[in-house]
Amino acid sequence: MSWKLFKLGLTSPENEPRFFPEEKPLASHYDVVIIGGGGHGLACAYYLAKEHGITRVAVLEQGYLGGGNTGRNTTIVRSNYLTSEGVKFYDASVKLWENLSGDLDINLFYxxxxxxxxxxxxxxxxxxxxxxxxxxxxxxxxxxxxxxxxxxxxxxxxxxxxxxxxxxxxxxxxxxxVVRHDAVAWGYARAAAQRGVEIHQQTAVTDIHTAGGRVTGVATSRGDISCDAVVSMVAGYTPRITDMLDLPTPIxxxxxxxxxxxxxxxxxxxxxxxxxxxxxxxxxxxxxxxxxxxxxxxxxxxxxxxxxxxxxxxxxxxxxxxxxxxxxxxxxxxxxxxxTPDFAPIMGTTPVDGFYLDSGWGTWGFKATPISGQTMAATVAAKRNHELIEPFRLGRFADFQLVGEKGAASVGH
Structure with missing residues (x-):
């Protein structure tokens, strides 16, 4: 028997580290609250911590991690879109996907x-x-x-x-x-938690507090939290969140x-x-x-x-x-x-100061997971839209500057 196998046999499984740290009680204040514990929300939390040093972050998920559209899609990754804006955005995502297993230290089966x-x-x-x-x-x-x-x-x-x-x-x-969707959620969650991000499952957001036109906190099923920024990344639940702020969208x-x-x-x-x-x-x-x-x-x-x-x-x-x-x-x-009417997402800043929206993903949100998280994190950190997502701003519908991706996104994948 090799020494490696002998050593493994004597190792107690209780000594193995937890995949996720134990959940902490909700704090009274966070720098950033992310609503939605799917791929986009967890990726945003990870890049906030890794690339911008913002670690006082809470990810609030009303159910369990990856239990929404992240766990309900068909895991296709591509960048062959129709518009220049879409192609550049999704190509940047593909480049992140290609090295993501090593970055997160988990086999994503890419x-x-x-x-x-x-x-x-x-x-x-x-x-x-x-x-x-x-x-x-x-x-x-x-x-x-x-x-x-x-x-x-x-x-x-x-x-x-x-x-x-x-x-x-x-x-x-x-x-x-194609890539394993559950592993994507778990990988981003673990990597974010290792950098100090708190992840709270079974925690529903019931209201968003504002004062003077800016976000001041959120009400949850476990109590109120004050914060400097709120990022909504909840896919099909987006209207329920935007209704809390009387923020109209065409979704x-x-x-x-x-x-x-x-x-x-x-x-x-x-x-x-x-x-x-x-x-x-x-x-x-x-x-x-x-x-x-x-x-x-x-x-x-x-x-x-x-x-x-x-x-x-x-x-x-x-x-x-x-x-x-x-x-x-x-x-x-x-x-x-x-x-959305033009089959492209809505991303970035909103008329409510401190409230950021990542939505309108339709049938193509999973493939955008890495680049959505990275660009939204950069947007929150800089308080202005990242250049890759500026074409997807909410205001384009009022300005009649639609992106027009229907030709490359009309089938649900």
């Missing part, structure tokens, strides 16, 4: 797969060429490929889609990746559903998206098919899944992968997508 956005018509092919040129202009690896290239990369797919709208080609985005909430099959032998090592069929699919490291569709058609604050969703999704998945009809679904779920 896996680069390549991302095909299928085109089923000549019009769709023109849009793909447009997106490819915008991407290349900003140094993002994207190109238009034909049917033969797709057939070589995904030989199990029926490119005629069961007699429906056949595939003409695709936008191929080589950096497209509407739609359910977004997804599901997974039983695990099978790996056959799909890329990510497939079809805007025409309103489906996307990838295969997890455990062999499950992870599948989703567009947002539900009606505004609804709900995380209830429906039979109509899975019936329609299965119909289109079988068109592309006929043998998938034999697979059994293991589970399905829903999140709440906070949609």
């Amino acid at each position: 896996s680069t797969r390549g991302h095909f956005t299928l085109a089923h018509s000549d019009d769709a092919m023109r849009t793909m060429r447009w997106r490819a040129e915008v991407n290349k202009h900003h140094g993002v690896d994207s190109e238009v490929v034909d049917r033969d290239a797709i057939a070589r990369a995904v030989p199990t797919m029926d490119l005629d889609c069961g007699g429906g709208p056949a595939v003409h080609g695709a936008l191929y985005h080589a950096p497209g990746s 509407e909430i739609y359910p977004l559903q997804a599901c997974v099959t039983e695990p099978v032998k790996p056959f799909l090592d890329t990510i497939i998206v079809s805007g025409s069929l309103h489906v996307y699919v990838s295969q997890s490291s455990r062999g499950e098919l992870v599948m989703g569709s567009a947002v539900d058609p009606a505004v609804l604050h709900s995380t209830r899944s429906t039979f109509e969703f899975v019936e329609g999704l299965a119909d289109h998945i079988v068109d592309m992968f006929p043998f998938a009809g034999r697979l059994r679904l293991l589970r399905q779920w829903a999140g709440m997508a906070d949609m």
Whole structure:
């Protein structure tokens, strides 16, 4: 027996450090209160502490860490957006993702797969060429490929889609990746806590206090807290927070559903998206098919899944992968997508001094986790919008300076 194994056998598991420190009582004051213990909120707390030395931070989560949209998405990472503003923002996020496991000292299971956005018509092919040129202009690896290239990369797919709208080609985005969402929340939470940030679960914010047009604190289910800044990072719960301040936004909430099959032998090592069929699919490291569709058609604050969703999704998945009809679904779920009119987020400062908003993520918030946390932390520290998020300011709707990302974000992924 090696000395290493002998030493391990004699080590008591009680001596191992806790993954998270024990939760402390709420303090009476913090420099920054972050509402929302999902990926964005935890990332913001981490970068506040790491890059700006602001450690008197409380993350308040009404449920459990990562229990909202962070744990309900389908983990796709990409930067092949349509506008210059979107491409630059998400490309910066991809660069952070690529080194994040080492930065947080946790295996995030980040896996680069390549991302095909299928085109089923000549019009769709023109849009793909447009997106490819915008991407290349900003140094993002994207190109238009034909049917033969797709057939070589995904030989199990029926490119005629069961007699429906056949595939003409695709936008191929080589950096497209998947990552383990739970590990992202845990990694950011642990790294933030190690730097002095306090994380309080089962702590709901019930009101936000102001005086003279500026934030002074928050009321919670565990008592009141005074603070110098409040950052709302709650995705589908955003209207409930902004209503506390009578702050109007154009955000509407739609359910977004997804599901997974039983695990099978790996056959799909890329990510497939079809805007025409309103489906996307990838295969997890455990062999499950992870599948989703567009947002539900009606505004609804709900995380209830429906039979109509899975019936329609299965119909289109079988068109592309006929043998998938034999697979059994293991589970399905829903999140709440906070949609804006131009399909781009709302980030940064607001008319209420000391109140910062990170919202409007719709179906694309998870992939923005690192860069959202980093730029929002910089915004809070400097008390002005970071240059990457200035185009996403709340005031753009009053100024009619919309970003216009619908062409690259119209499918829920």
